[in-house]
């Protein structure tokens with residue numbers, strides 16, 4: 001079957017799922033010419049999912065496009081979710097709630113990340129959450145996240161509210177369809193420009209982004225290797241979350257999941273030792289993408305993914321004739337909570 005035909009089929013599958021358009025899509029795919037020259041390795045392109053636009057952008061906007069129709073049809077009047085203090089996922093859920101006229105309340109995991117700057121708890125994403133009208137209550141990383149959300153939902157139900165729980169990281173079947181759609185977009189962009197892409201590198205955490213891309217490229221018959229950079233310092237945890245979502249998504253579009261499991265590549269070497277912490281490699285990636293391309297990446301996710309592109313290139317993992325997409329998944333508002341990393 002030709003790529004054109006496969007693209008048409010995947011488009012039809014995605015069109016069959018209810019969607020609320022929020023993002024500015026398709027996001028641009030652009031060459032990083034100065035960065036590639038500096039790296040002296042493969043040709044690097046950026047897929048600008050930091051520029052999905054709505055609510056300051058990021059990868060969860062794609063997921064929410066497919067989650068929100070279910071929220072609306074459930075008759076909910078309140079979105080509940082959870083995340084760390086500088087969670088991008090929470091910020092995008094809070095933005096979506098504002099846009100569709102629902103309240104948003106979240107469990108703020110207050111003890112996962114050591115505070116970086118003195119205003120870590122009031123700038124960046126959390127500042128935006130407040131502007132979008134979300135409220136929160138602190139919880140601990142030691143608490144069972146789903147139980148916390150269930151209990152919270154019960155509490156709101158007794159007050160007559162109709163809550164809908166958006167899972168941690170928007171990671172479920174509907175959310176991952178957002179990245180099937182991204183795989184489709186990428187296929188269309190590379191086909192129309194006749195560029196060769198061998199690898200795609202991105203920050204991987206709760207799994208929906210990587211699962212969606214792997215299943216999407218497999219469906220389209222594109223041999224692009226998807227490298228998930230572990231940002232949690234828990235590569236096996238990331239692998240198991242990607243696996244879980246990949247299985248349900250593959251079943252959803254009628255692919256056998258077992259043969260796809262080999263395609264899950266998790267690269268553990270760029271996590272800086274802990275979620276929310278940055279190291280020299282992260283800071284180098286942030287500094288050079290800024291200076292060479294005016295491309296802002298953050299210390300928690302996209303900076304680690306770009307550090308992965310740099311490190312893998314230097315280690316000889318890529319050939320110079322390879323074409324690499326760095327998928328910029330967003331997270332830029334968090335950089336304001338990490339100013340002390342940089343001597344600017």
Ligand SMILES: Cc1ncc(COP(=O)(O)O)c(C=O)c1O
Pocket residue numbers: 058059087088089169171203204205206207208209210301302329330331332
């Ligand atoms: C900016 C950013 N990049 C990447 C990820 C990881 O994506 P996923 O959770 O779908 O693996 C997240 C998750 O919150 C994120 O906020």
